[in-house]
Structure formats: structure tokens, C-alpha cells
Amino acid sequence: MTGWVQIAGLGPGDDALITPEVTAALAEATDVIGYIPYVARIAPHDGLTLHATDNRVELDRSRHALELAAAGRRVVVVSSGDPGVFAMAAAVFEAVEAGPETWRNLDIRVLPGITAMLAAAARVGAPLGHDFCAINLSDNLKPWALIEKRLRLAVEADFAMAFYNPRSKSRPEGFARTLDILNDACGDARPVIFARAVSTPDEVIRTVPLPEARPEMADMRTMVIVGSSQTRVIERDGAPIVYTPRSVPE
Amino acid sequence: MTGWVQIAGLGPGDDALITPEVTAALAEATDVIGYIPYVARIAPHDGLTLHATDNRVELDRSRHALELAAAGRRVVVVSSGDPGVFAMAAAVFEAVEAGPETWRNLDIRVLPGITAMLAAAARVGAPLGHDFCAINLSDNLKPWALIEKRLRLAVEADFAMAFYNPRSKSRPEGFARTLDILNDACGDARPVIFARAVSTPDEVIRTVPLPEARPEMADMRTMVIVGSSQTRVIERDGAPIVYTPRSVPE
Numbered sequence: 498m499t500g501w502v503q504i505a506g507l508g509p510g511d512d513a514l515i516t517p518e519v520t521a522a523l524a525e526a527t528d529v530i531g532y533i534p535y536v537a538r539i540a541p542h543d544g545l546t547l548h549a550t551d552n553r554v555e556l557d558r559s560r561h562a563l564e565l566a567a568a569g570r571r572v573v574v575v576s577s578g579d580p581g582v583f584a585m586a587a588a589v590f591e592a593v594e595a596g597p598e599t600w601r602n603l604d605i606r607v608l609p610g611i612t613a614m615l616a617a618a619a620r621v622g623a624p625l626g627h628d629f630c631a632i633n634l635s636d637n638l639k640p641w642a643l644i645e646k647r648l649r650l651a652v653e654a655d656f657a658m659a660f661y662n663p664r665s666k667s668r669p670e671g672f673a674r675t676l677d678i679l680n681d682a683c684g685d686a687r688p689v690i691f692a693r694a695v696s697t698p699d700e701v702i703r704t705v706p707l708p709e710a711r712p713e714m715a716d717m718r719t720m721v722i723v724g725s726s727q728t729r730v731i732e733r734d735g736a737p738i739v740y741t742p743r744s745v746p747e
Numbered sequence: 748m749t750g751w752v753q754i755a756g757l758g759p760g761d762d763a764l765i766t767p768e769v770t771a772a773l774a775e776a777t778d779v780i781g782y783i784p785y786v787a788r789i790a791p792h793d794g795l796t797l798h799a800t801d802n803r804v805e806l807d808r809s810r811h812a813l814e815l816a817a818a819g820r821r822v823v824v825v826s827s828g829d830p831g832v833f834a835m836a837a838a839v840f841e842a843v844e845a846g847p848e849t850w851r852n853l854d855i856r857v858l859p860g861i862t863a864m865l866a867a868a869a870r871v872g873a874p875l876g877h878d879f880c881a882i883n884l885s886d887n888l889k890p891w892a893l894i895e896k897r898l899r900l901a902v903e904a905d906f907a908m909a910f911y912n913p914r915s916k917s918r919p920e921g922f923a924r925t926l927d928i929l930n931d932a933c934g935d936a937r938p939v940i941f942a943r944a945v946s947t948p949d950e951v952i953r954t955v956p957l958p959e960a961r962p963e964m965a966d967m968r969t970m971v972i973v974g975s976s977q978t979r980v981i982e983r984d985g986a987p988i989v990y991t992p993r994s995v996p997e
Binding site for chain 2: 514515517518580584586588590591606609615619622624626630633639647651653654738742747
């Protein structure tokens with residue numbers, strides 16, 4: 498048996514957002530590896546071993562997947578969202594680069610998925626319909642000063658902004674500082690979208706003007722999207738539509 | 748019959764990348780509206796009317812969709828990739844905002860899809876595994892000076908960069924200027940990925956160091972991804988792996 502690793506995106510939560518490509522990979526797998534809540538989404542079947550591990554052990558999990566594939570197993574590493582966006586794909590390639598030479602020539606593929614910012618954007622309209630950036634607000638893996646620098650430059654570039662991991666348990670004050678920086682740099686009332694647990698039964702979406710955004714509106718399961726200076730809000734019955742027009746006038 | 752509009756992403760080309768949510772919407776539709784090559788991907792069936800229109804008529808197409816829904820039809824507007832990323836969703840909401848008040852309360856939903864940058868990134872590894880931005884390089888709808896400003900700020904922020912529409916027919920010199928700006932601002936040999944027609948039979952992927960990137964490596968069907976200063980290339984048999992590590996050292 499020739500082993501392989503496929504790093505697959507399960508999307509934000511609803512199984513209707515899992516691509517047929519990922520479903521096919523899971524059907525062929527001998528092993529599924531991932532963070533506990535993501536592995537819990539996989540239906541067990543004969544011949545499939547589920548390996549659920551805790552958070553913050555991404556490199557151990559990656560090495561495990563590569564070792565199994567080198568031994569001939571067919572391994573799916575599951576991520577939520579898209580595996581290439583603040584998820585498992587980069588971790589697996591870090592392990593490949595640091596690992597034995599033979600791992601480089603393993604059959605490793607990344608299977609894209611619906612990443613949280615696109616699912617969240619779809620729920621409110623099209624806030625990412627023009628140029629935008631995606632920033633991981635967790636400072637576990639980078640200096641906080643770099644996050645601040647990126648926030649200020651992103652505002653100067655007038656990007657819409659999608660924030661992953663806005664409030665980490667270990668440093669909850671980071672998101673309060675983010676809002677202070679944005680209020681200072683933007684100086685307007687552009688819409689901020691708090692999208693919690695999108696496409697799951699726990700989904701809650703709220704849009705507020707930037708000056709009214711509060712740190713406690715986000716938790717570990719929330720995706721935050723901040724409009725550009727051009728982003729529009731269309732009021733109507735029920736939740737407003739938020740979108741960023743395609744064009745910027747001369 | 749209560750009409751609706753669902754703006755659906757067909758992904759980059761391979762039907763295995765279309766979500767079940769989108770497939771279900773198409774099965775319920777009475778009308779499918781979109782750009783000719785995207786409508787051509789939809790299987791005809793009894794009771795379904797296909798409305799294929801040329802490029803650059805996004806607002807006409809949007810109004811048509813809204814009129815049909817207001818008349819009780821079930822309309823799917825198809826986009827390639829994700830409808831919220833440089834695609835039809837923003838156009839539909841522009842039409843809603845400019846249109847009659849009644850359109851605001853139509854049942855309009857956006858169904859996310861696999862956008863080109865995520866499909867392209869998956870093919871080479873994980874170049875968007877850390878903070879990144881997405882820029883539409885077409886200057887049809889915004890001043891070229893704004894594109895230049897965003898490019899320089901994105902380099903200063905050390906984002907990886909995904910470029911949609913790198914070479915428009917009407918202004919092919921824009922991408923040559925983009926490469927000049929990047930070489931000037933980056934001053935290094937970070938990897939540049941040219942991903943053409945990802946997930947279709949015409950797919951071609953090429954990775955070159957920035958100083959070797961040439962304008963003619965991109966055409967209308969190419970997605971371009973430029974690494975950050977931290978992006979790594981793992982050489983191996985066959986195409987290299989390109990990924991951006993999750994962490995940035997202090």
C-alpha cells in the first residue's frame with residue numbers, strides 16, 4: 498500500500514459546506530488525525546482509525562501523520578475551514594521541512610475548504626467584495642508589535658479586514674487594543690461584523706458601527722470582519738446587508 | 748411561489764469543489780444567471796431556464812436576477828470561486844441598494860465557494876498560512892495609483908499577497924508595473940506562484956523567485972500568489988512545496 502497525507506478543510510461547521518473532494522478523501526482514509534472537535538465530526542467506519550488530539554500540539558500531530566503515511570497508511574489531517582488559512586497545512590509543511598529527507602517526497606496534498614471569513618462574509622452580504630486582508634490576532638506565534646503594525650498599515654491601505662482568533666484565552670486584552678487602534682486609525686463608524694460559530698446551531702451574527710464595538714462581543718469561536726472606508730450598510734427588515742462595492746471612484 | 752436569489756460559488760473549476768449547499772440550490776432553481784462560461788457548467792433540466800450573459804454586464808445581470816425573484820422565481824446567480832471575492836455578490840448588493848425599496852426585503856442569500864486563491868495555494872502547499880491580503884489588480888474599477896499604494900503597504904506589512912485579475916486585456920502593462928514595484932519594495936527572491944486554470948484540465952502551476960517573474964507568465968486565467976519575507980520553498984522531486992510558517996520570531 499502506498500501511503501499519503503491529505504490535509505482537508507471541513508469548512509466552518511455545516512456538513513453542506515464540505516466539498517465532495519474532501520468527502521471522497523475521508524472515504525479512502527485509514528486514519529484521520531486532528532483537533533478533538535474536528536475529528537468528532539467524522540463518521541467512524543470499519544478500517545478507519547480516528548486520532549483526536551488536543552489543541553496546541555500541531556507539530557506533534559503533523560509528525561504523526563507523516564510517520565503513518567511513510568508506513569503506508571492513507572491519512573487525512575482534518576482542519577476546520579480551509580487548511581491553508583491559519584490551520585494545519587502550514588504545520589504539516591513545517592514538520593516536513595524539519596523532518597527526514599524522505600518525508601519531502603511523500604504524496605502530500607491539501608484539499609481546500611470554506612474558510613471562516615468567507616462563510617461569515619456570505620452571511621451578511623459581501624463585506625470582502627473589494628481588496629482585503631486576513632490577520633490572525635493571536636500573539637502566540639508572533640510579536641504583538643507586528644500585529645499592531647499590520648493593523649495600522651491595513652487601515653492605511655483601506656483594506657477590509659478579516660480577523661481570525663480575535664480573543665485568545667491567554668491574552669484577552671489584545672482584542673481591546675485592536676479596537677483602540679482601529680478607532681484611532683479609522684476615525685469613522687464603518688461596520689464591524691461579529692460572526693460567531695457560523696453555519697452551526699450556535700450561530701450568532703451582529704453588525705455594529707466601529708465606535709460601538711466592544712471586546713466582549715468576540716470570543717474564541719468568533720470571526721471579526723471590519724469594513725473598509727467604502728463598506729456600505731443597507732438597512733432593511735431584519736439584519737442589515739453589509740457589502741463593499743467593487744469600485745473605488747477616482 | 749415565493750421567489751429568492753441565491754448567489755452561489757462554483758469554485759475554481761472542478762465539480763468536486765462545489766459544495767453540497769450549492770448543488771442543492773441549483774436543484775431547486777427555476778433560473779440560473781451568470782457569465783457564459785459559468786452557466787455552461789450547469790446541467791440543464793426540465794423547468795430550469797439558463798440565462799448566460801457576457802462579461803462586464805454584472806449590474807444588468809444583478810437587476811435581472813432581482814426582478815425575477817420579485818416575480819416569484821427561484822434564481823441562482825452563479826460565480827466562479829467564491830461569490831463574495833471579486834465576483835457577483837457585491838454587484839447584486841449594489842443593484843439592491845440602487846433599486847426599488849422592495850428589493851431590500853427579498854430573500855437573498857450568498858452561498859460561499861472555494862475561491863481561486865485558496866485552490867491555488869492548496870496546489871503548492873500553504874503560501875497563505877500566515878497573514879495575507881487579496882488584491883484585484885484590474886484597474887477597471889479603481890485608480891491605478893490606489894493599486895500601487897496598496898502593493899507598497901502590503902509589502903511593508905509583510906503580508907503574503909494573492910492577486911486576482913493580474914493581466915487585464917485592456918491594460919496589460921499593469922502587471923509589469925506590479926512586478927517592478929514588488930522587486931523594488933521587496934528586494935529579495937521570495938517565491939511567486941503562477942497558478943493558471945487551477946483544478947481544470949488546463950491547469951499549469953509554476954513557482955519562480957521574484958526577480959525571475961515575468962509579466963507574460965500570467966494571463967486572464969492566472970492567479971498570482973507572492974510570498975511574504977518568511978515564505979519557504981522546500982525542494983524535492985517534482986514541483987517544490989511553498990509555505991509560509993505560522994510563526995514569526997520576536
